[in-house]
Amino acid sequence: MNAPTTTSMLRALPAEHRERLMHTAREVSFPQGARLFEEGGRADRFWIIRTGTVDLDMHVPGRRAAVIETLGRDELVGWSWLFAPHAWHMGAEATTPVRAYEFDGAAIRSMCEDDPVLGLAVAQWVGGIVAHRLNSARTRLLDLYAPYGSGR
Numbered sequence: 001m002n003a004p005t006t007t008s009m010l011r012a013l014p015a016e017h018r019e020r021l022m023h024t025a026r027e028v029s030f031p032q033g034a035r036l037f038e039e040g041g042r043a044d045r046f047w048i049i050r051t052g053t054v055d056l057d058m059h060v061p062g063r064r065a066a067v068i069e070t071l072g073r074d075e076l077v078g079w080s081w082l083f084a085p086h087a088w089h090m091g092a093e094a095t096t097p098v099r100a101y102e103f104d105g106a107a108i109r110s111m112c113e114d115d116p117v118l119g120l121a122v123a124q125w126v127g128g129i130v131a132h133r134l135n136s137a138r139t140r141l142l143d144l145y146a147p148y149g150s151g152r
Helices: 015-024 105-114 116-145
Strands: 026-030 035-037 045-051 054-058 066-071 091-094 098-104
Touching: 015 098, 015 105, 015 116, 045 105, 054 116, 066 116, 098 105, 105 116
Parallel strands: none
Antiparallel strands: 026 098, 035 091, 045 098, 054 066, 054 091
């Protein structure tokens, strides 16, 4: 759960951009076991966790879904809303009761198009998270499914 500081919107974005995004947020909660989204589904929103934890998982053919990463306080859940075709690349499940800020993906994309400085800041923030999560997915899948000793 120790992700790099770039995953936290509070540390990654300048105060003026955070405030603009937070102005659009709504508070939501999910019970333990709730699925926030499924891999391949329509990605139209994202969340910043206030309390609780969320597991990101990935479908592995012929096996049960592999948990790639566990996210906690201040972390971004969902990045696929930013990139066409706006489909989730992983699934997400609340592993504890979760309280979060929810954002409308289309509204934030529109804000980013209208303000290129905001757009660049959001793209850099989310891009850093994407890079981290893809590396986590690769590492986790190798840990789970590669033959012993087949790593680098």
